[in-house]
Amino acid sequence: MKLTTWNVNSIRQRLERVLTWMGRHEPDVLCLQETKVTDEDFPRAPFEERGYRVETFGQKTYNGVALIAKAPLLDVVRGLEDDTPDAPRRCIAATVEGLRVVNVYVPNGESVESEKFAFKLEWLARLERTLAAALCADRPLVLLGDFNIAPEDRDVHDPEGWRGQVLFHPLEHAALARIQARGLADLYRLHHAEAGRYTWWDYRMLAFPRNLGLRIDLILGTAGAASRCTASEIDRDERKGVKPSDHVPVTVELA
Numbered sequence: 001m002k003l004t005t006w007n008v009n010s011i012r013q014r015l016e017r018v019l020t021w022m023g024r025h026e027p028d029v030l031c032l033q034e035t036k037v038t039d040e041d042f043p044r045a046p047f048e049e050r051g052y053r054v055e056t057f058g059q060k061t062y063n064g065v066a067l068i069a070k071a072p073l074l075d076v077v078r079g080l081e082d083d084t085p086d087a088p089r090r091c092i093a094a095t096v097e098g099l100r101v102v103n104v105y106v107p108n109g110e111s112v113e114s115e116k117f118a119f120k121l122e123w124l125a126r127l128e129r130t131l132a133a134a135l136c137a138d139r140p141l142v143l144l145g146d147f148n149i150a151p152e153d154r155d156v157h158d159p160e161g162w163r164g165q166v167l168f169h170p171l172e173h174a175a176l177a178r179i180q181a182r183g184l185a186d187l188y189r190l191h192h193a194e195a196g197r198y199t200w201w202d203y204r205m206l207a208f209p210r211n212l213g214l215r216i217d218l219i220l221g222t223a224g225a226a227s228r229c230t231a232s233e234i235d236r237d238e239r240k241g242v243k244p245s246d247h248v249p250v251t252v253e254l255a
Contacts, residue, residue, distance in 0.1 A: 001097065001254045002026070005217055007033040007105070007146040007200075007247035011066070014245055015043055021238060022050070027251065028070050029096055033105035033146045035064035042066065057092040065092045065103050065145070072096075080123075081130045091127070093134065099225065099254070100134060104145035109166040117166060120148070124175040131182055140224030143184060146200075146247065147218050149176050151186065154195035155215035167214060184220035187252045188232040197234055200247045208239050217250045228254040 004027040008014040011032060022030065035042065035058050042056045047068050057078040058064035067073055073094040080091055093102040104127065109120035135141060149172045153159040162168040180186070198213025207213065221229065231253040238248040 001028045001099065002251060003029045003031070003101070003142060003144065003219065003254065004249050004251040005031045005033070005103070005144040005146070005219055006249040007217060007245060009034050009036075009245040009247065011035040011037055011043065011064075012041075013243065015046065017238075017241075017244070019046055019050075021235075021249065025235075025249075025251070029101060030068040031101065031103035031144055032066040032068065033064070033103070035066050036061055037064060055092060055094055057089045059089045063088045063090055063105060065090060065105050067092055067094050067101065067103055069094075069096050080126045081133060082126055090123070091130070095139075098139065100136075100139055100141040102131070102134065102141065102143045104143065104147070106146060106148045108148045109169075109172070112164070112166055112169060117169075120166075121171055121175055124172075124179065128175075128179050128182070131179065135182060135222065140222050140228070141184075142187070142219060142221045142225050142252075143179070144219040144250075146216060147176065148216055149173070149218075150214040150216050151176060151218070155198070157196070157198065157212045157214070162214070167216060180220060183222050185223070185226040187219045187221045187226060187229045188215075188234070188250060190226060190229055191232045197236075199234055199250055201239060203246055217247055219250055219252050221252075225254060230255050 039056045044054045052068050055073045056066045076094045090105045107120040110116040150156045156162050199217035201208040201213040235249045
């Protein structure tokens with residue numbers, strides 16, 4: 001099974017690009033973030049015409065997540081377990097061929113001094129509680145998406161320059177560590193130990209050509225998923241060309 005996560009930064013702006021990429025790589029499960037469209041306006045037909053099922057949890061202009069899979073998407077759950085009806089659309093989960101897939105778009109946090117950073121930490125704590133209820137000893141699970149957290153120094157082009165800032169703050173690292181302590185391994189790192197491999201580059205300051213990036217798009221898996229993980233890759237080339245997202249796809253393969 002080939003699973004991919006990708007923050008597309010507007011599915012309507014990036015639709016043809018996503019479809020072209022899917023034609024080349026044929027993922028079994030594609031998890032999108034920042035779709036920026038309501039469920040009613042999500043462009044389902046092009047995916048369904050290619051044999052995929054589509055489940056979405058979106059809103060106008062901001063946020064939004066989607067699960068797109070070749071196999072049936074079962075037991076679909078939208079949002080965190082204690083979300084209010086008007087909560088931002090940032091999480092969707094489903095079971096695909098026995099694998100529980102939880103797709104998240106973690107809040108950015110804006111700046112450490114802002115209320116949005118406090119909201120980010122609160123949201124991560126609620127994600128941990130939601131996962132605690134979802135984890136089952138006999139069912140493999142992957143948690144993937146745009147975490148807006150670079151886990152380690154090797155995931156940041158300038159660790160000292162970023163240290164203590166949003167996306168690379170000790171409180172974020174602690175929140176992520178608590179989530180991983182539930183038994184989730186970083187599946188990309190099972191196959192790639194090297195530094196300098198990033199998934200996001202700012203549109204400004206020639207960040208991509210200068211490789212001033214961060215690895216903030218992650219795929220975490222339980223032992224049952226990690227034991228099946230045979231490959232992982234970041235598709236850096238997808239940041240090139242006309243009107244790319246500022247993020248690129250990250251893929252793992254499970255036997």
